[in-house]
Amino acid sequence: MKVYGFKNHPYIPNSGPEVQKKMLDYLGLKSLEDLHAEIPEELKLNRPLDLPKPYGSEYELRRAVEKLLSKNMTAKEYLNFLGAGCWQHYVPAICDEVNSRSEFLTAYAGEPYNDHGRFQTLFEYESLVAELLDMEVVNVPTFDWGQAAATSIRMASRMTGRGGALVVGTIDPDRSMIIENYCDPGVKISKLAYDEKTGMMDLEDLKVKLSSNIAAVYFENPSFLGFLETKGSEISRLAHEAGAVSIVGVDPSSLGVIEPPSAYGADIICGDLQPLGMHMNYGGGQSGFISTRNEERFVMEFPSRLFGVAPTIVEGEYGFGDVAYERTSFGNLREKGKEYVGTQTALLGITAGVYLSTMGPKGMEELGQNIIQKSQYTIKELSELKGVVGSRLEGFSFKEFVVDFNGTGKTVEEINEALLQKGIFGGKDLSKAFPEMGQCALYCVTEVHMKEDIDRLVSAIKEIVEE
Amino acid sequence: MKRIIRKNRVRSFHQARWNEPIIFELGSAGERGILVPKAEEEIVEKVGNGFDSIPAGMRRSVPLKLPEINQKRVLMHYLRLSQETLGGNINIEIGQGTCTVKYNPVVNDKLAASEKMSELHPLQDTSTTQGILEIIHRTDLMMREISGMDHFSFQAAGGSQATMTMASIVRMYHRLRGEEEQRDEIITTVYSHPSDAAAPALKGYKIITIMADENGRPDYEAFKAAVSERTAAFVVANPEDTGIFNPRIKEFTDLVTKAGGLNCYDQANANGLYGIARAREAGFHMCYFNLHKSFGTPHGCGGPGSGAVGVISELRDFLPKPLVEFDGEKYFLDYDIKNSIGKVRAFIGTPQVVLKAYSWIMSLGAEGLYEVAKVASLNNVYLIKRLLEYKGLELPYREDVQRIEQARYTMEKIAKDTGFSSGDIARRVMDFGMHIWSSHHPFYIPDPLTLEPTETPSMEDLEEYVETLHHILGEAYNNPEIIKSAPNNSTIHMVDESSMDDPDQWCPTWRVYQEKTKVE
Numbered sequence: 001m002k003v004y005g006f007k008n009h010p011y012i013p014n015s016g017p018e019v020q021k022k023m024l025d026y027l028g029l030k031s032l033e034d035l036h037a038e039i040p041e042e043l044k045l046n047r048p049l050d051l052p053k054p055y056g057s058e059y060e061l062r063r064a065v066e067k068l069l070s071k072n073m074t075a076k077e078y079l080n081f082l083g084a085g086c087w088q089h090y091v092p093a094i095c096d097e098v099n100s101r102s103e104f105l106t107a108y109a110g111e112p113y114n115d116h117g118r119f120q121t122l123f124e125y126e127s128l129v130a131e132l133l134d135m136e137v138v139n140v141p142t143f144d145w146g147q148a149a150a151t152s153i154r155m156a157s158r159m160t161g162r163g164g165a166l167v168v169g170t171i172d173p174d175r176s177m178i179i180e181n182y183c184d185p186g187v188k189i190s191k192l193a194y195d196e197k198t199g200m201m202d203l204e205d206l207k208v209k210l211s212s213n214i215a216a217v218y219f220e221n222p223s224f225l226g227f228l229e230t231k232g233s234e235i236s237r238l239a240h241e242a243g244a245v246s247i248v249g250v251d252p253s254s255l256g257v258i259e260p261p262s263a264y265g266a267d268i269i270c271g272d273l274q275p276l277g278m279h280m281n282y283g284g285g286q287s288g289f290i291s292t293r294n295e296e297r298f299v300m301e302f303p304s305r306l307f308g309v310a311p312t313i314v315e316g317e318y319g320f321g322d323v324a325y326e327r328t329s330f331g332n333l334r335e336k337g338k339e340y341v342g343t344q345t346a347l348l349g350i351t352a353g354v355y356l357s358t359m360g361p362k363g364m365e366e367l368g369q370n371i372i373q374k375s376q377y378t379i380k381e382l383s384e385l386k387g388v389v390g391s392r393l394e395g396f397s398f399k400e401f402v403v404d405f406n407g408t409g410k411t412v413e414e415i416n417e418a419l420l421q422k423g424i425f426g427g428k429d430l431s432k433a434f435p436e437m438g439q440c441a442l443y444c445v446t447e448v449h450m451k452e453d454i455d456r457l458v459s460a461i462k463e464i465v466e467e
Numbered sequence: 468m469k470r471i472i473r474k475n476r477v478r479s480f481h482q483a484r485w486n487e488p489i490i491f492e493l494g495s496a497g498e499r500g501i502l503v504p505k506a507e508e509e510i511v512e513k514v515g516n517g518f519d520s521i522p523a524g525m526r527r528s529v530p531l532k533l534p535e536i537n538q539k540r541v542l543m544h545y546l547r548l549s550q551e552t553l554g555g556n557i558n559i560e561i562g563q564g565t566c567t568v569k570y571n572p573v574v575n576d577k578l579a580a581s582e583k584m585s586e587l588h589p590l591q592d593t594s595t596t597q598g599i600l601e602i603i604h605r606t607d608l609m610m611r612e613i614s615g616m617d618h619f620s621f622q623a624a625g626g627s628q629a630t631m632t633m634a635s636i637v638r639m640y641h642r643l644r645g646e647e648e649q650r651d652e653i654i655t656t657v658y659s660h661p662s663d664a665a666a667p668a669l670k671g672y673k674i675i676t677i678m679a680d681e682n683g684r685p686d687y688e689a690f691k692a693a694v695s696e697r698t699a700a701f702v703v704a705n706p707e708d709t710g711i712f713n714p715r716i717k718e719f720t721d722l723v724t725k726a727g728g729l730n731c732y733d734q735a736n737a738n739g740l741y742g743i744a745r746a747r748e749a750g751f752h753m754c755y756f757n758l759h760k761s762f763g764t765p766h767g768c769g770g771p772g773s774g775a776v777g778v779i780s781e782l783r784d785f786l787p788k789p790l791v792e793f794d795g796e797k798y799f800l801d802y803d804i805k806n807s808i809g810k811v812r813a814f815i816g817t818p819q820v821v822l823k824a825y826s827w828i829m830s831l832g833a834e835g836l837y838e839v840a841k842v843a844s845l846n847n848v849y850l851i852k853r854l855l856e857y858k859g860l861e862l863p864y865r866e867d868v869q870r871i872e873q874a875r876y877t878m879e880k881i882a883k884d885t886g887f888s889s890g891d892i893a894r895r896v897m898d899f900g901m902h903i904w905s906s907h908h909p910f911y912i913p914d915p916l917t918l919e920p921t922e923t924p925s926m927e928d929l930e931e932y933v934e935t936l937h938h939i940l941g942e943a944y945n946n947p948e949i950i951k952s953a954p955n956n957s958t959i960h961m962v963d964e965s966s967m968d969d970p971d972q973w974c975p976t977w978r979v980y981q982e983k984t985k986v987e
Contacts, residue, residue, distance in 0.1 A: 006835035011570050011763075013925035014842045023849045023926065035844040036743050038869040040714050043744045050612050052605075054832030058574050065826055069583035071598035078595065082588045085813055092501050094538060098545040099767075100580065106554035106571050108563060108766035109904070114482065114897045116958035117552035118768045121545065124490045127977035134529045137975045140769070143624050144813045154669075177809035181635055181787075185671040230522045257518065259527050282599055283589030283814025284771065294979050296970040306975045308967060309489070312960045318489060319962030323973045329665035332909040335674040340665035342627030343759060347767030357490050358500035358541050361531040366503040372517035373506040380513060396522050420592055428590055451507040 004048065005032070075280065075425065079453050083400045083444025084224070084428040085145070085172055086283055087275050089253065090448055092358050095277035099351045112320045119320035122346060123307045125353030129289055132255045132356065132364070133269050134262045136294035139304035141273060141287045141349040146178030148270035148288030149218060149249050153179065154339060155268060155290075155301040156216035156245035157187045166209050166244075168201055168219040168229075169194040173433045175224070187215065196436065199227040199393045199402075201235060210242035216268075220249040221261060225434075225442060226375075226400030227393045228258065236265025252276055252289075252352075253446075254398050256364030257372065268292050277355030278348055287348035300327050303339035367447055371399050374454065375445040379403075381458045387465055392440055399444060403427060406438045408465040416441070418464040424457060476934040480900040481956040483550035490544060491977050494536030501538060532978075551958040553902060555766065559928045561850070562896065562903035564873045564917025565660065565708045567738050567760035572830065575823040576765065584822060589814035593799050599818050600798035603791045606775075606825045613836070614734070614754055615747020616777030620786040621758075622816040626735055627662035629755035629774025630702065633731040634670040635808040636753065636778070636785040637700040640729060643806060650699035650728065656685040658707035658875075661907050663733050667702055679911075683711045683864030690719055698728040705749070706736050708907070708917065709863070710847065710870035720750030729753070729782075737761045738921060739844040739872030742837035746777070753778040763827035764820050773820040787811050839922045843872040846920040846929060850874075853933040854918075857940050859884065863912045873919035875912055878940070882914040885943040887950055889914040892939060894961070895953035899935045 009015045014023065020032065029035070036044075055061035075088050082088075099105065103117065112119050126138040142148050153165045165183070167176065169191045180189050193205035201219060210217070217239040221229050229235070236246035247268045248261035253275035261269045269291045278285035292298035299306070308323040322328075329337035359367065379390035379401055387407030391397055405412055416426040427443035434440065445454065506517075518526060536544075555568040578584070587596055607619045623629040634653065641650045653672040655663045657679055664674045675693045680686040685703070694701075701723045706712040713719070720730040732746045732754035738761045746754040758764050759772030766772065778786060788807045789800035800815070831839065851874050854860055859881040862874060878889055889905045893916075896903040906915035920929060942949055949955065966972035974980035 004834060005838040005841060006831060007838070009831065009835055009838060011572060011830065012835075012838055012842050012922045013928075014846060014922070015838050019926055020842075020845065023845055027848055027852060029848075032841040032845065035841060035848065035869075036739075036871070038712055038714050039744050040717075043714075043717060043748050045742060045745060045748070049742045049833035049836060051609055051833040051836070052829070054829050054835055058830075061826060061830055062574060062578065064829070065578050065602075065822070066581070066583075068602055069578070069581055069598045071601070072583045072587055073591075073595035074582055074586035075588045075591070076582055076586045078591075080588055080591075082590045084590060086589050088586075088588065090504075094501075094542055094545075096580070097542065098549065100576065101546070101549040101554075102556040102573075103549040103552040103554040104768055105576065105765045106556040106568075107552050107768045108555060108566050108568055109769065110553055110563075110902055111893065111897065112962055113894065113954045113957040113959060114553040114558075114902055115551075115768075117548035117550065120487070120489070120551070121548050122768070124977070126975060127489075127491065128533060130976040130978055131532045136979050143628060143770075146810070146813055147628075174810055174813065178811060178813070181809040181811060182631075182669075184635075184638070228522060228525055230525055233524075255527065256531060257521065257527055259525050260529060263529060279585035280588050281585050282587040282596065282818040284817035284819045286813045287771070294975065299970065299973075299975070308973050308975045309977070309980050310966050310974070311963050313963065314960045317486065317959050319959050321962055321964045321967045323967055323975045325967070329661045330907065334661045334676075334909075335664035335668035337661075337665055339669050340627045340631070340662045342660075342662050343625035343757070343766065343770040343772045344628075345624065345767075345771045346769035348771060350768060353490070354541065354545055356533055357493075357536055357544075358538065359503070359533070360494075360498070360500055360535045361533045362499060362535070363501060363503050364531060364533065365527075366505070369517045370503060370506050372520065373510055373514050376514040376517065376520060377506070377510045396520055396525070416592070420594075425588065425591055425595075447504050450504070451510055 078423050078425050079456060080425040081427050081443045081457060082425050084442050086280050087444060087446060088280060088448055089275050089446050091277050091279055092355065094358055095351050095354050098354045099347055104347060104350060119307050121350045121353055123309055123320055125349040126307065128353050128356040130291065132252055133291050134260045135269060135291040137299055137306065138289055138291045139302055139306055141289050141345045142304055143344050144286035144288045145249060145272035146175040148290045150179040150182035151303060151339060152247045152268040152270045152290055153183055153187055153216050153218060156247060158301050159245060159297055160215040160243060162213050162215035164188045164213045165216045165218060166190055166192050166214055168192055170199050170223050170225050172224040198395050199223060199225050200229055200231060203234060206238055210238060210244065214242060214244045216245045216247050218247040222251055222254055222398040225393065225402050226397040228396050228398060232261065232264030254368055257368030258398060273348055273352040276352040278351060287345035299324060301338060303328060303341055305341060370447045374449055375399055375401060378445045378454050385462050385465060392437065399446060400442055402440050403443050404440050410465060412439050412441045415464055419460055422460045424460055476931050477938045478899055480898065482958050484958050485547040485551060487544060487547050489977055491534050493540055493544060494534045496535055498535040498537045500536055500541050558900055558902060559924055559932050561918050561920045561924060561932050562901060564904055564919040567919060567921055569763055569921035570923040571763055571765040575826040578826055579819040579822050584819055597798055600791050602825050603818060603821050604793050604798055606821050609828055610775055610777055613741065614777050615745040616754060617780040618783040619775050619777045620790060621773055621775050621821050622787045622812050623774035623776055624812050624817045625770055625772045626757045626774045627666055628811055629776050630662050630666040630733060631669060632776050632787060632811050633753050633755060634667040636782060637729050638670050639785050639806060639808050641699055650697055652697045653700050653702055654693050654698060655702045656707060657911055658709050659704040659733055660735060663702045672699060682868050683709055684713045687715055691722060694722045694726045696726060698723060698726050700729040700731050702731040702733060704733040704736050706871045708875060710872060710874040711868055712871050716749045724750060735760060736872060739840050741840040742833060743840055753782060758820055758824040762824035764823040771817045771820060773817050789815060842922040846924060847872050847874060850918060850920050850929055854936060857937045860940065873917065875906060876916045877912050877914055878916060879913040881940060881943055885947065887943045889916050891950055895939050895950045897954040898956040901932065901935060
């Protein structure tokens with residue numbers, strides 16, 4: 001019989017014919033075929049898979065994949081002003097050093113003993129984010145902001161026994177799709193109207209839509225469109241009066257300078273950890289967090305794992321474990337647990353912990369200040385251009401802002417195409433998601449943008465719109 | 468020179484024990500871990516200090532109590548904690564059954580760390596991301612062949628999210644056929660992953676769980692009785708988490724198809740099936756693979772991973788959007804997915820993980836995947852036979868029923884004899900730089916141990932694992948004290964978990980701990 005397979009493969013120690021014979025002899029089996037004897041013939045493929053020929057060596061693999069990757073043009077080679085849910089920040093080298101360690105990278109679901117480091121780093125991440133939010137409980141991270149918001153809404157629904165939620169009208173349509181799918185069926189999601197001048201929530205619409213069936217009001221700060229919602233206290237108050245939970249999604253990179261949502265009545269805070277030390281990875285760096293006060297009624301609704309600190313039998317040792325494990329689908333409850341838990345984005349939580357402990361309070365404050373100054377400078381400079389309004393929305397924006405090109409006679413698509421020719425990724429085109437704004441784009445400016453970058457953007461747009 | 472004799476397979480081990488403080492106890496006021504760029508003078512001249520423009524009441528007033536630590540100390544802290552974490556690439560990782568913790572090739576992570584991957588923004592014009600899109604598309608094509616499905620989405624970032632994606636497709640499918648109300652049940656099996664029950668329950672389904680028959684396989688008669696016009700779908704792993712393959716699976720899926728339901732395959736246990744049996748021939752309409760298990764990408768302490776969802780062509784238009792497509796000239800993102808469930812994760816999932824899986828498959832090819840399946844199975848049955856040489860350790864159900872790539876054992880007899888549970892044994896295993904896991908809850912098999920060697924260990928590794936486990940089981944009888952006090956050579960000693968379920972006591976963050984342990 002023809003020998004099929006890949007003998008002596010470096011990833012498969014027991015692929016050598018000699019060792020296989022030794023093992024089969026010990027087992028009393030004739031051939032490797034016997035290992036799948038109980039799989040019926042009609043289910044068997046009985047032919048080789050039709051796959052491309054593998055690379056003959058690690059060197060050839062690396063060369064070929066690098067060649068494929070070389071077709072990409074990165075946000076370092078181009079000047080990037082895209083944000084919209086994924087933000088280009090500086091990733092301190094120490095973040096990469098820690099999260100690429102094999103110990104963390106290849107660990108999974110060990111116990112609080114052999115994975116003590118995993119438990120402690122995730123406990124510390126929870127604790128660091130809790131300081132940033134001025135909250136008490138933070139979960140081992142979930143998938144992304146959208147998932148965190150969706151779970152927050154589900155938590156509120158279970159707490160209140162209500163089947164509706166009101167969501168801010170300026171939400172990212174993609175994030176909204178995640179929430180709507182996750183909450184379907186069970187929680188009906190309705191959007192709230194917003195003030196076209198400021199982007200802020202229309203409180204009259206909120207009052208009309210709040211009812212005894214509304215479990216939660218969800219809004220964001222900074223919002224998807226970059227502006228700050230300054231009436232957070234009023235929104236939370238109205239939600240609470242109607243017996244609903246106030247949920248706020250937040251960009252954590254703002255919290256060195258901006259008030260955390262706990263200060264204006266948020267009961268549940270969620271958001272994305274990606275700005276805290278994660279590379280963009282074409283959208284693969286997103287990681288969601290959910291935070292509440294340390295009240296049983298909140299804690300018991302988390303589907304996520306929550307790592308807590310506890311003593312060991314030896315004085316002076318920190319130990320860790322799962323807080324209220326039974327509530328999860330890993331407990332004895334299976335489908336009766338809270339939603340479900342499984343592989344999510346733990347390594348990114350560890351990385352966010354490294355980031356926050358490296359940045360410290362001063363670093364987070366300076367980061368926020370820098371972002372404000374640079375985004376305001378960009379807005380100012382863009383507003384000097386004919387037909388361009390640097391920020392369409394009145395009021396204060398953090399990191400992202402809506403640039404209005406309606407007066408230029410050009411579409412955002414045309415402008416972005418021209419920018420691309422000049423080596424610049426222009427802001428996200430909002431004309432499809434927010435048609436009421438016409439030709440507007442969402443620009444993102446962070447600490448990675450130096451003055452020369454901003455000036456290059458402004459002069460490029462000037463050339464394009466004034467040509 | 469004295470000749471050093473090191474003959475024992477059972478290792479003399481001690482894990483790193485740094486007794487490291489909590490990060491908040493480190494550093495001192497004024498220390499900096501990193502400096503942040505400052506706005507240039509011209510910018511400051513034009514816009515001021517930035518703070519003054521923050522609207523009233525929105526400037527942070529709450530003190531930010533992050534620690535202040537110099538960079539070396541931060542690094543030292545995390546490096547020490549990394550040493551106190553037993554990653555799969557460090558130990559003979561056999562003991563995390565169902566998790567397929569195999570070797571994660573270093574080269575794949577080096578490739579994914581390239582700036583050509585890491586510095587891509589997901590909304591860049593696709594003319595600038597043709598490389599990663601091509602990799603995703605190629606992976607899609609290979610996954611189609613491996614499974615027999617017709618189209619894949621890589622949006623889900625984990626297995627449970629993939630199961631939720633499948634359950635969402637099931638709901639949308641029946642909704643559009645006008646049968647959403649009628650079909651309100653999803654059937655799963657007792658030895659499928661808890662998420663196969665929990666994720667469909669989230670999507671509003673009543674869950675029917677089929678128990679095992681005397682051979683450890685899903686009870687066919689019970690299943691037949693459960694299938695009806697109310698069946699929306701069947702969600703199942705095969706082999707199940709016991710390692711037992713259900714050879715009648717096609718009869719199961721046929722029943723569901725005939726009744727108008729959909730068959731969803733949880734392929735978390737696919738590692739022993741590459742090139743041998745596929746979802747298509749077994750009658751499934753969709754399936755998902757964990758790239759972070761079966762396809763060699765690292766687990767990252769629990770993600771990010773990737774749950775690749777594959778469907779037959781009739782269900783392509785239900786997948787989350789966008790999908791990566793190729794028009795013959797260029798790769799693009801197709802947002803125009805008619806019946807799409809919408810989205811399950813931001814953007815297109817975790818492309819850096821797909822890249823690693825692509826590299827893994829391309830290191831192996833068809834013959835390599837087949838070798839993976841054969842050796843994963845060979846290692847498993849070898850391990851079973853060797854382990855069962857220790858009397859008292861047993862396989863539940865019939866021992867002559869074949870196990871594929873993993874096995875769930877029971878140490879019920881040992882527990883009865885000695886009073887030690889599988890959890891007690893697990894604590895002792897750590898004293899040897901290894902790991903062993905019981906099972907998901909609830910324990911349908913008494914004192915379970917679930918072991919999955921994968922294709923990664925050598926014969927010598929397997930022997931070390933076997934001899935160590937035999938040694939420990941011997942201790943259960945001969946040296947009970949050492950098990951009672953275990954772990955003895957790990958990073959920490961036994962944790963007092965009594966606070967973990969007590970709302971008045973539990974401490975999920977440092978600030979809660981500070982408050983609860985305040986000295987009056």
